Amino acid sequence: MSVASLNGGRAFLDLVKRDLVLAFRTPGQTLNPVAFYLMVASLFPLGIAPEKALLSQLAGGIVWIGALLAVLLSLDSLFRSDQEDGSLDQLLLSPHPLPLLVLAKISAHWLTTGVALIVMAPLLALMLHLPTQAFPALLLSLLLGTPLMSLAGGIGAALTVRVQRGGILLTLLSLPLYIPVLIFGTGAVQTAVEGLSYSGHLLWMAALLMLGLCLAPLAIAASLRIVADG
Amino acid sequence: MLEVAKLRCERDDRVLFSNLSIQLSPGELLQIEGCNGAGKTTLLRVLAGLSGDYRGQVIWRGQKLSRVYADFRLSTFYFGHKPAVKTELTPVENILWRSSLRNESYSEQxxxxxxxxxxxAGYEDIPCGQLSAGQHRRVALADLSLSTTPLWILDEPFTAIDVDGVAWLEQRLAQHISEGGAVVMTSHQSLSKLSDRVRKLRLEAFSAVDEETGHEESEAWL
Incomplete structure (x- = not known):
């Protein structure tokens, strides 16, 4: 069999499909981050003050921080179950390029976590009295930001896959990478609240997403190889 | 097919094997024996290209393994000591994703x-979480039996398999070898049906003995 007959596209789609089926069959695990998202966002009015004027100022930041923490929570299982049952070795030994397979796993992660967070966001924004003119900015910034968080967090998830109870370490590794995403995301929402043009923030996020799409799969693949070698 | 020259592997300051040379040709089965902790799994992971932490050379079809990974991986089936079976998926789904990763495709039939x-039979549509450990391994073995890859690297394939299963697997291995395939496996099982085709390699603490040549292939240790 020659290398030219490799069908990477099929392997990519099959792996995305497999991970979606897995997520669908373990609804508890898939919905946990979403429930967590809802809880975190509803703690702020209780903890600060349920005043409309104050909350509408904070709403963008609260929704964004909630989304960030929910993604972090979901990342721990990204490669861990594959490592535990030996599937990770099959991934590493596949003739297909590992970054491609990694991208498939990240895509499935975003489709199950990121999309759910985007769908929930308007509900939370309403609850927190976010001015309606800022809704498009919130949704667009989340649409660009959540895949970026899946990609960047995947690096930490890959590095900690063999660490027992590596949750804290994963958080410490991933949070610094999330800071630019958070700054541009909340920045976009804030400028929209003030009625200004927020396209600059979104373009920056789109640029970061392109950078992440190109580099993160390579970094994750390299991390997985290093971690498996031991 | 697969060649190993002067392989040396250390883990945690302990030398597992050194100066180890193996030649595996099509139609051969190499059985690696050794006590627990002798480095059998480590050796298999090196041979499969999962571990790069070694000295010496692994050569695949005349070229250094690190240069021909893609060709090597297209031609290899690795059966690890964890079966790589997803408990949420049915046996059929498991076999299909595994084969897709190896760039093989089987018909549902x-x-x-x-x-x-x-x-x-009869368990095809039951999630593997409801099956036993031995049945998980059987799912992986069903995948193995379908594979057309020439080199099989098997880590303790007989573990948790009952007597009938052992006989079936031996027969399948014999068929694979007679078709020109090669097998490297770790096992303590004596392969009665294959005895004329089996070469044995015994890994002992700090040394490796190839029983065919009878040479003690080890260096002196301090």
Missing amino acids: SVFSALEHVNL
Whole structure:
């Protein structure tokens, strides 16, 4: 069999499909981050003050921080179950390029976590009295930001896959990478609240997403190889 | 096919094997024996290209393994000591994703008949979480039996398999070898049906003995 007959596209789609089926069959695990998202966002009015004027100022930041923490929570299982049952070795030994397979796993992660967070966001924004003119900015910034968080967090998830109870370490590794995403995301929402043009923030996020799409799969693949070698 | 020259591996300041040379040709089965902790799994992971932490050379079809990974991986089936079976998926789904990763594709019909051969008929649509550990390994073995890859690297394939399963697997290995395939495996099982085709390699603490040549292939240790 020659290398030219490799069908990477099929392997990519099959792996995305497999991970979606897995997520669908373990609804508890898939919905946990979403429930967590809802809880975190509803703690702020209780903890600060349920005043409309104050909350509408904070709403963008609260929704964004909630989304960030929910993604972090979901990342721990990204490669861990594959490592535990030996599937990770099959991934590493596949003739297909590992970054491609990694991208498939990240895509499935975003489709199950990121999309759910985007769908929930308007509900939370309403609850927190976010001015309606800022809704498009919130949704667009989340649409660009959540895949970026899946990609960047995947690096930490890959590095900690063999660490027992590596949750804290994963958080410490991933949070610094999330800071630019958070700054541009909340920045976009804030400028929209003030009625200004927020396209600059979104373009920056789109640029970061392109950078992440190109580099993160390579970094994750390299991390997985290093971690498996031991 | 697969060649190992002067391989030396250390883990945690302990030398597992050194100056180890193996030649594996099509139609051969190399059985690696050794006590627990002798480095059998480590050796297999090196041979499969999962571990790069070694000295010496691994050569695949005349070229250094690190240069021909893609060709090597297209030609290899690795059966690890964890079966790589997803508990949420059915046996059929498991075999299909595994084969897709290896760039092989089987018809649904052939998957069903392979599952029948490993005594999993009737379990095709039951999530593997409801099956036993031995049945998980049987799912992986059904995948193995379908594979057309020439080199099989098997880590303790007989673990948790009952007597019938052992006989079936031995027969499948014999068929694979007679078709020009090669097998490297760790096992303590004596392969009665294959005795004329088996070469044995015994890994002992700090040394490796190839029983065919009878040479003690070890260096002196301080």
